[in-house]
Amino acid sequence: LKQDQNSTLPSIEEEIDQTKEDSSQIKSKNTLDIERLKIEQGKDSIIQQKIAEVMNNPVKSSYEFKDGLLFKLMIMREGCNMKKKLIYLPSSMINDLLQVYHSDPLTGHFGVQRTYLKIKNKYWWPNMKQSITQYIQSCLPCQQYNISRSKIPGRLQPIPPSEGPFQLVGMDYCGPFKQTPRGNKYVLCLTDYFTRWVVAAAVPDCSAQTTAEALFNEFICKYRVPAVILSDQGTHFHNQLMEAMSKLVGYNHIYSTTYHPQPNGMIERFNATFVPQIAKFENKEDNNWNEFLLPVVFAYNTGTHSTTPYSPFQLLFGREPRLPTDGQISSFTFRKPNDYYEQLKKSMKIIHMHGRENIIRKQHQYKTQY
Known part of the structure; x- marks a missing residue:
């Protein structure tokens, strides 16, 4: 593509310089790294008390202390004995985390439930949802621009859900x-x-x-x-x-x-x-x-939807999205494409079935409330 001599578009060199500058700013804002978590957990008296309890009786504890970090063990879903390890977030870092997960363009200033669902699979702290609610209620841009949506009277005729994506x-x-x-x-x-x-x-x-x-x-x-x-x-x-x-x-x-x-x-x-x-x-x-258009759309697509209830990303790609707030991956596993494809087919079948069932259930609910 030729660049017009009178064009106000930046040159490639300017774009590269700006990208470097933006990258350095992003790194300086990344306050949720592992080393800082360890330091802040070490300063938190409640967390230190929990660590002592775990060390004395690790078998019966709902917490785990590993690699210098305290984790909260949470059951993944009802009827499943598998537990997920969530980082116990020190109280000193709660505001920083909420700033990243709510006020950043890539997380989009969405409401309490969407913000909570993005955080709850990675972090935990006492009265977590209450903290999120209070933070969002005090968010000035949200107070200024959020609007209430009342129902329009009349009969609702929901569209039957399709069988899969992009139908x-x-x-x-x-x-x-x-x-x-x-x-x-x-x-x-x-x-x-x-x-x-x-x-x-x-x-x-x-x-x-x-x-x-x-x-x-x-x-x-x-x-x-x-x-x-x-x-x-x-x-x-x-x-x-x-x-x-x-x-x-x-x-x-x-x-x-x-x-x-x-x-x-x-x-x-x-x-x-x-x-x-x-x-x-x-x-x-x-x-x-x-x-800010694409970052806000990204935030929407990677947030859990109340109707399905999966994120659009998960329903489309069959896996949970990895967000900029998740930090760097320390390790990964190589898999053969065929093995990945077979596992993906199984996962997508289950996710799509559950998603469709939830859409139908929600439509019945909306119809009775409309």
Whole structure:
């Protein structure tokens, strides 16, 4: 690609320098390393008391002291005797951890439950959920931008859940927003109805051509051709170009009716979530909201969804996401591709079955409450 002489885009050298600078900033902010955990646990009187109890009677303890760290042993799930080791977080590090897991762009300023579910598989401390609740309730950006969502009266007709990922994908626009330095004013959002996986693309307008290009480049080329796309009847979706594209690529494009747009309600609910999340990070003077778009989508896709209840990442890829907050991996195991594939097939079958059952259960629940 040729760079225009009048272009304001940075050169490759400038990009590399900026990347180095950003990396050094990230490293300086990484306060949750093992050595600091050991030091802070050593200063915590309650943790030191627990360590003494474990050393005196390790068999009957619900804690484990290993490699200089105290862990809390928690049963993984009901009916399973396997226990998971969670780092006992010192009280001096709770605010630092909540800053990383709630206030960072890659964790997205989401609510109590999503934040709690991301933390609870890695760390533990007494009254953990209460601490998280208090922290988020005192978060100024959340207080400023979070909105309550009341139910609209009427009859709810949920869409039956599909059998797997990308069989039914909702598509909608969010915006217009203030124009960014890159010229973007809208966001095209696509949401998979099975996994709840979200793809979002910042675009300069919502014309038919822009819609077709973003759909093809950001979704179809990166994931697959969906079986069905559901959208409203806006002219950016309902036009000859989009109709020709659906026939050429091979998907069925259906539309919600003008007076009954609820079938595409799931993606509209995400849009209602997305707007305040972006607002918590953007610089109003620079109008740089598109710089936080992908981190916020990442935070959403790696957070546990209340309906399934898995993260969209886990339902799509069959494994738990690894987050920047998880630190460096100390060791890993080599596996043959065939062995990994067979294990992945088994895992995906179980996860998809449970996910679909939970979607149906939640839909019945929503229908009775609507």
